[in-house]
Amino acid sequence: MPVAKLADILARVSLRYWVLVVGVAIALSGAAPQWLSGVDRGLFVASSYLVGKPRGTSDIGLIQVPQSDYDLWQSDLYQAGTLGALLSNILLSSQSTIGLVLYKPLPLEYGPADVLLESMAVAAESNGSVSPQDQQARELVSRKNLIQEILRNDRVVLGVKGNLQQALTPLQSQGGELGDIPVWVRRVIAPPAAPQSAMLSGIESPRPVLDHYTIANPHNFQHRLVVSDGDSVFSGFLLRLLYQAKGQPALSWLADGGVQLGANRLRASTTGDYLVYNLASARMAPRINRMSLDEALASGAFSDLVLIARENDEDAEALAATLFSLLMERTAAKPWWQPFSQALVILLITLLLVFVVPRFSFVVAGLICLLVSFVLLVGEVVSAATHGIWLPMSLALFWLWLGFVLICIFQLKQRVWREVVTRADSSAIDQAAMFIDKGDLDAAYQCLLPCSATDEVLAQIYRVAGKLAEQQDYPRAIATFQSILLRRKSFRDCKEKIEALAAMRIAAGRDTDPEVDATQVIDRAALVRPALGRYELKDELGRGSTGIVYLGFDPRIARQVAIKTLNYRQFQQGDIADIKARFFREAEAAGRLNHPNIVSVFDVGDDADLAYIAMDYVEGKALNAFVDEKNLLPVFEVYRIIADVASALEYAHSNHIVHRDIKPGNIIYNPSPYQLKVTDFGIARLVDNSRTSTGEILGSPLYMAPEQLLGRRVQAAADVFSLGVTFYQLLTGRLPFNGDSLASLSYDIIHGKHKGVRSLRKELPSSASRITNQCLQKDPDDRYETAADLAAAIKKAIKRDFVQEARRLGYV
Numbered sequence: 001m002p003v004a005k006l007a008d009i010l011a012r013v014s015l016r017y018w019v020l021v022v023g024v025a026i027a028l029s030g031a032a033p034q035w036l037s038g039v040d041r042g043l044f045v046a047s048s049y050l051v052g053k054p055r056g057t058s059d060i061g062l063i064q065v066p067q068s069d070y071d072l073w074q075s076d077l078y079q080a081g082t083l084g085a086l087l088s089n090i091l092l093s094s095q096s097t098i099g100l101v102l103y104k105p106l107p108l109e110y111g112p113a114d115v116l117l118e119s120m121a122v123a124a125e126s127n128g129s130v131s132p133q134d135q136q137a138r139e140l141v142s143r144k145n146l147i148q149e150i151l152r153n154d155r156v157v158l159g160v161k162g163n164l165q166q167a168l169t170p171l172q173s174q175g176g177e178l179g180d181i182p183v184w185v186r187r188v189i190a191p192p193a194a195p196q197s198a199m200l201s202g203i204e205s206p207r208p209v210l211d212h213y214t215i216a217n218p219h220n221f222q223h224r225l226v227v228s229d230g231d232s233v234f235s236g237f238l239l240r241l242l243y244q245a246k247g248q249p250a251l252s253w254l255a256d257g258g259v260q261l262g263a264n265r266l267r268a269s270t271t272g273d274y275l276v277y278n279l280a281s282a283r284m285a286p287r288i289n290r291m292s293l294d295e296a297l298a299s300g301a302f303s304d305l306v307l308i309a310r311e312n313d314e315d316a317e318a319l320a321a322t323l324f325s326l327l328m329e330r331t332a333a334k335p336w337w338q339p340f341s342q343a344l345v346i347l348l349i350t351l352l353l354v355f356v357v358p359r360f361s362f363v364v365a366g367l368i369c370l371l372v373s374f375v376l377l378v379g380e381v382v383s384a385a386t387h388g389i390w391l392p393m394s395l396a397l398f399w400l401w402l403g404f405v406l407i408c409i410f411q412l413k414q415r416v417w418r419e420v421v422t423r424a425d426s427s428a429i430d431q432a433a434m435f436i437d438k439g440d441l442d443a444a445y446q447c448l449l450p451c452s453a454t455d456e457v458l459a460q461i462y463r464v465a466g467k468l469a470e471q472q473d474y475p476r477a478i479a480t481f482q483s484i485l486l487r488r489k490s491f492r493d494c495k496e497k498i499e500a501l502a503a504m505r506i507a508a509g510r511d512t513d514p515e516v517d518a519t520q521v522i523d524r525a526a527l528v529r530p531a532l533g534r535y536e537l538k539d540e541l542g543r544g545s546t547g548i549v550y551l552g553f554d555p556r557i558a559r560q561v562a563i564k565t566l567n568y569r570q571f572q573q574g575d576i577a578d579i580k581a582r583f584f585r586e587a588e589a590a591g592r593l594n595h596p597n598i599v600s601v602f603d604v605g606d607d608a609d610l611a612y613i614a615m616d617y618v619e620g621k622a623l624n625a626f627v628d629e630k631n632l633l634p635v636f637e638v639y640r641i642i643a644d645v646a647s648a649l650e651y652a653h654s655n656h657i658v659h660r661d662i663k664p665g666n667i668i669y670n671p672s673p674y675q676l677k678v679t680d681f682g683i684a685r686l687v688d689n690s691r692t693s694t695g696e697i698l699g700s701p702l703y704m705a706p707e708q709l710l711g712r713r714v715q716a717a718a719d720v721f722s723l724g725v726t727f728y729q730l731l732t733g734r735l736p737f738n739g740d741s742l743a744s745l746s747y748d749i750i751h752g753k754h755k756g757v758r759s760l761r762k763e764l765p766s767s768a769s770r771i772t773n774q775c776l777q778k779d780p781d782d783r784y785e786t787a788a789d790l791a792a793a794i795k796k797a798i799k800r801d802f803v804q805e806a807r808r809l810g811y812v
Contacts, residue, residue, distance in 0.1 A: 019403055023350025027343040032395040039394040043380055044332070048280035050385035051330060054287065058324050061096070061289040061303035062316060063296045070310035077107050077144050084147040086296055086308070091155060094302040097245040098156045099237065101309040101316050105160055105212050106151070151210055155244055159215045159237030161315065169211065170232035171259075172252040213237040215319065223279075223322050225259050226272040238323050239266070245305055256336045266326065267388050269334040275390055277330040278321040286324040288317070332390040345376070345396045353403040362408055369404050373397055425451045432460050441467055445480065453487035462492060469558045474501050477558070497558040503538055532612055533605045535563055551617065554602075561602060562618070566611040580611060587613050589657050589681040597648035599668070599679040618677045620670030623726070627664055629733030635764060636802040638730045639794055640809070641669060641676060645723060646791035648678045653716040653787060657681070660714060662722035663703040664729065701742060702735060706750045706778050717780035720790055724775020724783075731768055732760040736776055750778070767797035 063086070065073075073080040090096050150156065215237045216224040225239050233253045235243065242261060243251050249262030257270045268274045278284045289303050296302075305323060309316030325331050352372065357365040376393045383389045428447045435444035441464050448464070451457040461484050468477035478501050481494045531537060535552040538560075542549045547565040554561055566583045568576050587604040594600070603614040623641070626633045633641070645667060652659060659666075659681060666680040701709065705721035708714050728736045736754035739745030754776055757768045771793055777783045784790040799806050 019406060020350060020354050023346060023353065023399065023403065026395070026399050027346035027350070030339050030342055030395070032392075032398075036394040036398060039397070040380075040392040043377065043392075043394075044275055044384065044390070045280045047332075047381040047385040048277050048284050050381065051277050051284070053283050054278065054285070054324065054328075056287070058286045058288060058320075058327075059304045060286070060320050060323055060327075061291060061306040062320050063291050063293065063306060063308045064311045064313070064316075065293045065308060067310050067312075069293065074102065074104060074106070077147055080147055081143055082293065082297070084143065084150055086293065087147075087150045087153075087156060089297060089299070090302050090306060091150070091153060093300045096155070096302045096304055096306045097241055099241045099305070099307045099319075100156065100158050101215065101307060101313065101319065102158060102160050102212070106158065106210070148210075154248070157237065157240045157244060158210060158212045159240075159319075160212045161215045170234050171226065211240075213240045215315070222273055223276050224272050225266060225268045225274060226253055228272075233272075236272075238319065238326060241305060241323065242266075242326060257333060267329075267331050267333040269338075269390075270336050274331045274333040275384070276322045276325045277332070278325040278328075279318055284321075284330075286321055288320045288324075329388075332384045332388045334390050334392075338391055341391060342393070342396060345393065346399055349396055349400050349403065353400075353407055357404065357407050358411060362411070365404065365407070369400055372400060376400075421452055425454060425457055429456055429460055432464075436460075436463060436467065458484055458488060458491050462494070465494075465497070466556070466558050469497075469501060469555045472555065477501050481558075493559070496560065500538075500553050500558065500560050503553070532563060532565070532610070533603075535561065535612075535614060537563065552614065554614070560617045561614045562599075562616065564613045564615060568609050568611070580606075583611055583613075585681075589652075590615075592655055592657065593652055593681075595648050595651045597644050597676050597678055598652065599677045615679070616677070618668045618670070618675065618679075620668050620675060620677075623664035623667045623669050623730065626669075627729045627733060632733055633730060635731065635768075636798070636805045637671075638727070639798050639802065641667070641730070642723065642727045643791050643794040643798070644676045645678055645726075646720075646787045646794065648676075649716070649719050649723065650787035650791060652678075652681075653719070658714055658716055659719050659722075660708070661700055661703075662719050662726060663700050664726055665700075667726070701745055701749075702737075704749065705780070707780060709746045709749060715780070716787060717783050720775055720783050720787055721777075721780075723787070723790070724772055727775065728754070728757060728772045731757050731764060731772070734760060736772075765797065765801040767793075767801055771797065 069082055073083045087098065090098055151158065213235060214224075214227045216227060223238070225236050226233050227236060228234065235251070239251075239259060239261075243249070246262060250260065251262075252260045253272075254260055254265070255270070258268045259266045266274075278286055291299065307316055307320055307323075309319075349372070352368075357368065360368065376397060380391050380393045383391055428451050432444040432447040435441070435447065445461065445464050448457055448461050461480060465477050465480035465484070468474075468480060478498050481498045481501070484491050484494050485498075532550075532552065534556060535554055537550045537552050539551040540548060541551050541562060547567050550563045550565065552561045552563040553559070566579070568580070584604060587601050590599065590601040591604075599618060600616040601613060602616070605612050605614075625631070632638075645662070649659065649662070659678070661680060662678075666678065668677045668679055669675075703722040703725045705714070705718040708718050725736055728734075737745065737748040737752055739748050757772050758764050758766070771790070774793075775783055775790065784793065
C-alpha cells in the first residue's frame with residue numbers, strides 16, 4: 001500500500017473515527033466520574049457570589065440540648081421529662097413549628113417494660129395502697145403518655161438522620177400533569193413511580209407509631225426534598241416543617257421535578273434533589289437564634305421555626321441553613337431536560353474536536369477550547385444564580401480537554417506521517433523530472449503514480465500530459481489528464497484540455513475511442529490551414545477587414561487560443577509593409593498590457609503570405625450583439641460594462657497607449673460568469689515622442705471623435721468620446737450621430753448635436769444623460785479629463801441609482 005494512502009487512512013480513522021465514537025458514547029451515557037462532582041461543587045460555590053448574602057437575623061431558632069439529656073431522650077422516653085417540658089413550653093408560649101432532630105426513632109413501641117409499669121400502677125389503684133414504687137410507676141406511665149400526646153401535635157415534626165425510617169403517609173403525586181412536556185419525554189424522565197435514585201434502604205418493620213421524616217445529606221450542599229421506597233414518594237424532614245409552618249396547604253410531588261406547596265413551587269430535580277446556596281460558603285451562612293436547653297425552658301418567646309438538636313451538632317446547623325434557603329428561595333435544581341442538554345453539548349464539543357480543531361494550530365485550537373470552556377462555565381454559573389437552573393458541565397469540560405489532548409497527540413503523529421510522505425513525494429518528483437528531461441514519460445508517470453495528491457505531484461503529472469500532447473499522443477495525454485481529475489476534480493484546466501485534445505484527436509482522424517464519439521465534429525472546410533506555426537486550427541471564430549480569427553490549440557501547453565491572421569494577398573504590394581507594421585503594432589501595444597479587462601497576447605508569427613497573433617481565447621460575444629433596441633442589456637449591466645472598459649482604458653493610457661477604435665465590436669462580453677475583455681489594438685499608436693504623427697485617419701468612423709476625423713493628434717480623450725458613443729448605443733439602441741455618407745456622418749460628428757438619451761428612453765436615470773453628454777463634447781477639454789474620471793463617475797452613479805445591484809456586487 002502506498003505510504004500516502006496508509007497515512008490518510010490512519011489519520012482519518014485515528015483522528016475522526018475514534019474521537020467521534022467516544023464522544024457519542026459519553027453523550028449517550030451521561031455518566032460522570034464521581035471525582036468530577038468536586039468541579040461542579042466549586043462552580044456552585046462560585047455562583048453563590050452572584051447571590052446576595054443574608055442580612056439580619058433569620059426567623060429560625062436552634063435549641064442545643066446537652067448530649068447526655070439527648071441520649072437519654074433517645075433511649076428511654078420514660079426519662080424524657082425535660083423533652084416534654086421543653087415541647088410544652090414552646091407550644092404553649094408561641095405558634096412555632098418544632099423540628100426534632102433525632103439519630104434513631106423514638107422508642108414509642110409498647111414493650112415488656114410498659115406492661116410491667118402499667119400493671120404496677122393498676123395494682124396500686126385496686127389495692128388502695130400506693131407504695132413509692134407504685135407511685136413512681138404511675139408517674140412514668142403518665143409522663144410517657146403525655147410526651148406521646150405532645151409528639152402527636154401537628155406542630156411537632158420528627159426527623160431521623162439517614163435513610164432508616166419514613167413517614168407513614170405518602171405524598172400525592174401529579175405525575176400525569178406535566179404541562180407542555182410531551183408524553184414520550186415524561187415516560188423517559190418522569191415515570192409514574194418516584195425516582196429510583198432517591199430510594200430508602202433498610203426500612204424497619206413494623207413502622208413507627210408516629211411519622212418520622214427522613215433527614216438525607218444534612219451537611220451536604222445538595223439536599224433532598226422527598227424520598228421514596230420505590231412505590232411511593234414521601235416528604236422529607238424540612239419539607240414537612242415548611243408544610244406545617246405554612247398552615248398545611250395542598251402538598252404534592254411533581255413528576256417533572258419539584259414540589260407544589262400551596263401556591264408555591266419548590267425547586268427540585270426529578271430525583272428530588274436541590275442545591276442549597278446558604279450552605280455553599282461561610283459568606284452565605286445565615287444568622288440563627290441559638291438557645292441552650294435551660295434558656296429554652298425559661299423563655300417565653302421563640303422563632304417561627306425551631307429546631308431541637310444536641311450540642312455541637314454540625315448537621316443541625318446545616319439543616320437550619322437549608323431551611324433558610326428554602327424560605328428565601330435561594331436554591332437551584334437540575335431541570336428535567338438537563339440530561340438532554342448535556343448530551344447535546346457533548347455532541348457539539350465532539351463535532352468541534354473532529355471537524356474544527358484539526359484545521360488550526362495547537363495554539364489557536366487551544367484558544368478556541370478556552371473560549372468554549374469560558375462560555376460553558378459562565379453559562380453554568382449564571383443560570384444557577386439568576387434562574388435557579390443547575391446545568392453541571394464538568395463532564396462536558398472534561399471531554400473537551402481530554403479530546404483536545406487526544407487531537408494534539410494524533411496531529412503530532414499525523415505530522416510525522418506527513419513528513420515521511422513529503423520526503424517520499426519530493427524524491428519521486430525529482431526522479432520524475434529526470435525521466436521527463438530524458439523523454440521517458442512512462443517512467444516519469446510510474447514514479448508519480450503512488451504519490452499523494454499534492455500540488456507539486458499533480459503539477460508534474462500535468463507536465464507529463466503536456467509533453468504527451470506535444471508529441472500528438474492524444475489518447476495517452478487525455479488518459480493522463482483524466483488521472484489528475486480522479487485525484488482532484490478541479491485541478492487547473494484539465495477538463496478544458498481534455499475537451500481540446502479530444503477535438504484535436506478527431507481533427508487528426510485518430511478517434512478510435514468510443515468514449516469521445518459525442519465530441520463535436522469540426523468543419524474542416526472552415527479551416528484555412530490545419531496548422532499555423534505550432535498552433536493547430538480548430539474552427540473559425542469570425543472575419544474582419546484584414547483577416548480571419550480562428551480558434552486554435554497550443555499543444556505545447558495544451559491551451560486553446562484565439563489566432564488572428566492577416567493575409568497579405570488582399571493588399572497591394574506597396575502597402576504590405578505598412579499594413580504588416582500596423583498589424584504587429586497590435587502585438588506590441590497589447591503585449592505591454594496586463595489587465596484583467598484587456599485581452600492578452602501570447603505569441604506573434606509571420607509566414608510568406610500570412611501573419612498571425614495568438615491571443616487569449618475569451619468566451620462570450622462582442623457587444624455589437626446588444627445594440628439593437630429589441631435586444632438591449634439591462635441598464636445596470638451597461639453601466640457596469642462601461643465602468644470596466646473605462647478602467648481598462650485608463651490602464652492602457654497610463655502605459656502611453658491609445659486604443660483609437662473603441663466600439664461594441666471590440667469589446668467581448670460574457671454574462672455568466674461575468675467577464676469583459678477589450679480587444680483589437682491593431683491601430684493603436686504608441687503615444688511617445690518618437691512615434692507621434694498627425695494627418696492619419698484610422699478607426700471606425702461611426703465611433704470616432706471629431707479631432708480624429710479631422711486628422712489631428714489623437715490622445716486619451718478620443719477613447720473617452722468613442723466609449724461615450726458606445727455607452728449611448730448600448731442604452732438606447734441608436735447612434736448619437738448619423739449620415740448617409742462618410743462626409744455627412746463626419747459633419748454630424750464634428751458640428752451636429754445629439755439627442756439626449758432620456759428623450760429616447762424615458763426610464764433611464766438622469767446620470768445617463770449627464771455622463772453621455774460630457775463624453776460627447778466636441779472639444780476634448782470639455783470631456784472627462786481621464787478615463788479614470790469617467791469610471792469614477794459611472795461607479796458613483798451605480799451606487800446612487802442601482803443600490804441593490806451595487807451591494808450585491810460589492811460597489812457599496
